[in-house]
Amino acid sequence: EVQLVESGGDLVQPGGSLRLSCEVSGFTFSSYWMSWVRQAPGKGLEWVANINQGGSEKYYVDSVRGRFTISRDNAKNLLFLQMNSLTAEDTAVYYCARDPYSSSQFDYWGQGTLVTVSS
């Protein structure tokens, strides 16, 4: 059974940092592009970043480029999102998602982890 489980969400002060993790199981992690998608409370979905199978290609939405870093550890089946210089606008549920078609279309999603940026 394919599973994606996010963790690391927390309450953090503006300007702070946080590292999210996504532990996957039930499939060959190293064969898939992966993405992070977020959803602010009561708002729509926003794609954040993606990474290719080996970690050599990474893309970001403009609003997080230079502040967030996506990475992966294929040996441990883990996807990460390092978030720095956080602002209130980064408050959201963060989902990791699997991209089986290498075209930013996602067939499996985690349950999400909540990041709250507030003083």
Add this chain to the structure above:
Amino acid sequence: QSALTQPASVSGSPGQSITISCTGTSSDIGAYNYVSWYQQHPGKAPKLMIYDVNDRPSGVSNRFSGSKSGNTASLTISGLQAEDEADYYCSSYTSSSTLVFGTGTYVTV
């Protein structure tokens, strides 16, 4: 990259058909056939309903279908059922190698 434009809400009676539009630009929907549709119930993760404009993942009802014309994609739900009441989001790959989602549409049955 601006969000794709969807109607805020669409409603229909059980058994009817509805169509949700998703309008983008020549840099996203108009440029690629990598258009997806997701269903999201409150408090739940999104679920892939359509990919590559009009393909359905295994297990998704054939009441859901997708299409595209120019810079606009559409999702049609036929034989509307109570369980279809949810938020629906379109998405498209872009010429910047990024992804953009639609603004979301709430379907009321």
